[in-house]
Amino acid sequence: MGLLVDGVWQDRWYDTSTSDGRFVREDAQFRHSMGSQDSEFPAESGRYHLYVSLACPWAHRTLIVRNLKELQSHIDVSVVSPIMLENGWTFAKDEGSTGDMVQDKALMHQIYSAAESGYSGRVTVPVLWDKQSNRIVNNESSEIIRMLGTAFNEVTGNTLDLYPASLRGSIENWNDRIYPAINNGVYRAGFASTQEAYAEAYREVFAELDHIEAHLAGSRFLCGDTLTEADVRLFTTLIRFDAVYHGHFKCNRNRLEDFSNIAGYIREIYQLEGIAETVDFYHIKTHYYASHGTINPTGVVPLGPDIDFDRPHGRDALGVVSAA
Numbered sequence: 001m002g003l004l005v006d007g008v009w010q011d012r013w014y015d016t017s018t019s020d021g022r023f024v025r026e027d028a029q030f031r032h033s034m035g036s037q038d039s040e041f042p043a044e045s046g047r048y049h050l051y052v053s054l055a056c057p058w059a060h061r062t063l064i065v066r067n068l069k070e071l072q073s074h075i076d077v078s079v080v081s082p083i084m085l086e087n088g089w090t091f092a093k094d095e096g097s098t099g100d101m102v103q104d105k106a107l108m109h110q111i112y113s114a115a116e117s118g119y120s121g122r123v124t125v126p127v128l129w130d131k132q133s134n135r136i137v138n139n140e141s142s143e144i145i146r147m148l149g150t151a152f153n154e155v156t157g158n159t160l161d162l163y164p165a166s167l168r169g170s171i172e173n174w175n176d177r178i179y180p181a182i183n184n185g186v187y188r189a190g191f192a193s194t195q196e197a198y199a200e201a202y203r204e205v206f207a208e209l210d211h212i213e214a215h216l217a218g219s220r221f222l223c224g225d226t227l228t229e230a231d232v233r234l235f236t237t238l239i240r241f242d243a244v245y246h247g248h249f250k251c252n253r254n255r256l257e258d259f260s261n262i263a264g265y266i267r268e269i270y271q272l273e274g275i276a277e278t279v280d281f282y283h284i285k286t287h288y289y290a291s292h293g294t295i296n297p298t299g300v301v302p303l304g305p306d307i308d309f310d311r312p313h314g315r316d317a318l319g320v321v322s323a324a
């Protein structure tokens, strides 16, 4: 775990000393947009590449949208190794990585340096890479999925809309609640270095889960009968919860299996076409439990839990699913 400082790699754990033990996530720095034909990064089949970790909930969002939007043959993918230690993300092929399919680099930080030689900041996944200009288009998952959601519609003919105009207010409202309390909330609990910082995050995680559980009692997805971007963003945290965040990040008031509406909702999304193949519990569990030596020094990876996400979701009575 580390970061680049003026293009030089430094092995360093997150510094919580100036924030009362609170984990503060850095903003992503590459924020170009890809899409319209007159932009610097027009949508062109075969031009772009995704660097992902199968363990990472942020990168997972991009894999889901890539599948839902049928972009597999237009945007190819490199998968990093699950374990992230002193060199950050690596491409060791024997550890479940595909290798770097574009530049054959060994380390993810070399991708950042190739894009910007004096880069300072964390080296995160996902990364949307432009093979033509050898640049990083964007490394912020929420923006990448928004772009993948529409940019290639004319290329693929897939018009599934995960951000329909009529639901945007509701989607933004959910995103604004769920990012701090859930997506980043579990990390704020897990990476907290004081009791107070941990307790604050833990309470926010479960207050929001209680709210979502009540909402899902009468609503098939977050914004009604239509799967949206907000569900994709929530799902990638929820699917990891019982396996990782409950134990490793100490979010253990309840398992999500104990929330009947949330548990059914997770299964329904898991069972949608193209989703299950994006979920890899070997990478998920191995990454968290074996990479964070400050939290789990032995690196022992738990064998459980054993959850069958293919059993019936029981959500049909809530209404007919409509595609936007």
Ligand SMILES: N[C@@H](CCC(=O)N[C@@H](CS)C(=O)NCC(=O)O)C(=O)O
Residues within 6 Å of the ligand: 001, 002, 027, 028, 053, 055, 056, 057, 058, 059, 122, 123, 124, 125, 126, 139, 140, 141, 142
């Ligand atoms: N805001 C970013 C966050 C991405 C992120 O933090 N990814 C984690 C993996 S789960 C990472 O690569 N962390 C490496 C580090 O922080 O050094 C996004 O949503 O794309």
